[in-house]
Amino acid sequence: MRTSSTDQNRTVVVLGGGPTGLTAAMLLAAEGLRVTVLDRDVADPGGGAEGAWDRWRRPGVNQFRHPHIMLPGAYHLLVRELPQAVVELKALGAVSHNMLGGAFELPAIGGRRPGDERFGTLSARRPVIEAGLGKAAAETAGITVRRGTSVAGLLTEAGSAGHGARVTGVRTGDGEVITADLIVDALGRNSPVGNMLTDLGVPAPIQQKDEVGFLAYSRYFRSPDGSMPAQAPWPLEHHNSLGIISVPGDAGTWSLALFVSGRDRALRALSDPAAWQRAVALYPDMAHWATYGEPITGVLAMAGMESRHRRFVVDGRPVATGLLSIGDAWATTNPTFGMGITMGMTHAALLRDVVREVGFDDLEKLALRFDEGTEATLAPVYQATAAWDRHRLAQIDGEINGVPYETDDQDWNLRQAIEAAKLLDPGVLRAFGEVGSMVSAPEQALATPGLVDRIVELGAGAAPYPTTGPSRTALLAAIGAE
Numbered sequence: 001m002r003t004s005s006t007d008q009n010r011t012v013v014v015l016g017g018g019p020t021g022l023t024a025a026m027l028l029a030a031e032g033l034r035v036t037v038l039d040r041d042v043a044d045p046g047g048g049a050e051g052a053w054d055r056w057r058r059p060g061v062n063q064f065r066h067p068h069i070m071l072p073g074a075y076h077l078l079v080r081e082l083p084q085a086v087v088e089l090k091a092l093g094a095v096s097h098n099m100l101g102g103a104f105e106l107p108a109i110g111g112r113r114p115g116d117e118r119f120g121t122l123s124a125r126r127p128v129i130e131a132g133l134g135k136a137a138a139e140t141a142g143i144t145v146r147r148g149t150s151v152a153g154l155l156t157e158a159g160s161a162g163h164g165a166r167v168t169g170v171r172t173g174d175g176e177v178i179t180a181d182l183i184v185d186a187l188g189r190n191s192p193v194g195n196m197l198t199d200l201g202v203p204a205p206i207q208q209k210d211e212v213g214f215l216a217y218s219r220y221f222r223s224p225d226g227s228m229p230a231q232a233p234w235p236l237e238h239h240n241s242l243g244i245i246s247v248p249g250d251a252g253t254w255s256l257a258l259f260v261s262g263r264d265r266a267l268r269a270l271s272d273p274a275a276w277q278r279a280v281a282l283y284p285d286m287a288h289w290a291t292y293g294e295p296i297t298g299v300l301a302m303a304g305m306e307s308r309h310r311r312f313v314v315d316g317r318p319v320a321t322g323l324l325s326i327g328d329a330w331a332t333t334n335p336t337f338g339m340g341i342t343m344g345m346t347h348a349a350l351l352r353d354v355v356r357e358v359g360f361d362d363l364e365k366l367a368l369r370f371d372e373g374t375e376a377t378l379a380p381v382y383q384a385t386a387a388w389d390r391h392r393l394a395q396i397d398g399e400i401n402g403v404p405y406e407t408d409d410q411d412w413n414l415r416q417a418i419e420a421a422k423l424l425d426p427g428v429l430r431a432f433g434e435v436g437s438m439v440s441a442p443e444q445a446l447a448t449p450g451l452v453d454r455i456v457e458l459g460a461g462a463a464p465y466p467t468t469g470p471s472r473t474a475l476l477a478a479i480g481a482e
Contacts, residue, residue, distance in 0.1 A: 017041075021039070027348055056131070069341070095122065272299070423466065
């Protein structure tokens with residue numbers, strides 16, 4: 001279904017000019033809607049990829065210079081829906097790569113197969129991704145992007161027939177009033193919109209935040225000739241006490257990130273560049289990513305990565321109409337898996353689909369339908385990653401205390417078996433890759449007859465970490481931690 005001709009005169013304000021907000025703006029503008037994007041930070045200063053990396057300051061996005069990956073699920077969405085964005089990203093130097101590229105030469109995998117192009121994507125540093133999407137949005141008819149414009153509060157009016165408040169616009173930090181038929185909250189993990197609602201006396205959304213999350217210690221590198229390190233068989237490895245992920249970038253750059261438990265005080269020594277380098281050298285499949293080129297940053301530390309979830313439908317009714325939250329403003333996932341950009345873009349596409357289906361005449365129906373779609377498609381991803389976080393943090397607690405972690409949770413144990421089996425069988429690898437690339441849901445990827453039995457055969461009872469890495473004692477000794 002398409003939006004009606006009367007809907008095409010409608011206005012939308014998108015709060016937040018990051019990848020999620022810009023994608024939503026472009027998708028909605030393609031429906032003929034008039035979209036204004038508001039972002040409190042200054043615009044891309046220009047100068048291509050290096051200008052964005054060196055000079056663009058985004059204090060409203062504390063993860064702006066931390067590693068990001070656009071998974072194949074997001075890349076293929078752009079190819080289908082917003083090809084101009086792909087053009088702009090490539091013009092800025094985004095590099096094509098295949099998520100399975102490091103595994104094709106393994107004897108057990110046996111090379112490429114038809115269809116492996118579904119694991120292809122583009123890699124670039126986060127500022128470069130935003131610059132490319134921003135340029136595409138600026139060239140899209142129907143979009144106005146206003147940088148340096150903060151939002152101080154929401155405007156509301158009474159809903160119809162006692163249906164609660166309707167959000168009708170926003171008030172900027174300068175006191176300007178901007179009205180719209182729909183407000184889209186894409187302000188990220190620290191979105192203030194929930195508090196803005198409660199300040200107006202509107203019931204708060206349902207909120208859930210885990211007490212403990214992960215810390216990341218990341219570093220960027222560059223090669224002198226634009227070449228890249230050899231890909232690991234899979235870019236994410238889990239080890240005793242930490243995870244390690246390699247992230248290709250643009251223009252001969254890449255990053256390497258170590259993820260540790262927020263409770264593991266001993267590993268905070270990784271904030272020291274020398275200790276960080278010594279630690280990475282202990283992981284044979286990843287160590288060359290820290291020696292192939294020269295570092296272009298120190299160690300970038302990031303906290304505040306606890307799983308968070310907000311739901312704006314309470315007891316079957318939206319807390320307010322005329323307002324929908326997408327991406328990290330709705331829920332955040334563990335950055336270890338690199339799903340944030342792809343989740344946000346997928347949520348933006350769902351928003352567009354629901355607007356197509358429902359239109360603007362019944363905003364309560366729009367809110368309920370959007371919540372229904374979110375719960376059916378993205379909530380299971382959030383719930384699965386949040387459950388993984390809890391198990392993984394408990395596993396690390398056991399490693400800190402010298403007590404092996406055991407659980408009867410079948411989902412966790414199956415995931416452990418898949419981790420152990422993924423590089424031992426081509427079918428298992430591709431099923432694993434489809435889920436990890438967000439091109440298929442787990443129930444689809446695992447539907448091949450006999451596949452789960454093969455996973456259990458290869459992975460059940462295997463060592464907890466299939467790739468070589470140090471013991472906790474060796475890791476702590478290498479970084480000089482007590």
